[in-house]
Amino acid sequence: MGQIIHVTKARVVKEPxxxxxxxxxxxxxxxxxxxxxxxxIKKFYKTEPEIxxxxxxxxxxxxxxx
Numbered sequence: 001m002g003q004i005i006h007v008t009k010a011r012v013v014k015e016p017x018x019x020x021x022x023x024x025x026x027x028x029x030x031x032x033x034x035x036x037x038x039x040x041i042k043k044f045y046k047t048e049p050e051i052x053x054x055x056x057x058x059x060x061x062x063x064x065x066x
Contacts, residue, residue, distance in 0.1 A: 018047045021056070035059070 009026040012035075019037040036053030037045065 017050060018045060019049065019055070020051075020053070033059075 010023055012021050012023045014021055017036075019035075019041070021035040023033040023035060025031070025033070034053050035056050036051060037047070037049055037055055038052035041055050041057070042049060042052070
C-alpha cells in the first residue's frame with residue numbers, strides 16, 4: 001500500500017449572507033479563500049448576493065481540470 005505524502009487540514013467558516021463561506025488551510029493561514037454564489041447558482045437559489053464569489057463547486061471543477 002502507498003505511503004501518505006500529505007494531509008490537508010482546513011476549516012470553513014459560514015459568513016453572513018446566503019452561501020457565503022471562507023475557507024482556511026493550515027498550510028496557508030494568512031490566505032483565506034472566499035466562497036459564495038454566482039451565475040446559475042444564484043438563479044437556482046433565487047437570491048442576489050451582495051458580492052458574487054466563486055462557489056465551492058467552482059473550486060472542485062478547477063482542481064479536477066488540472
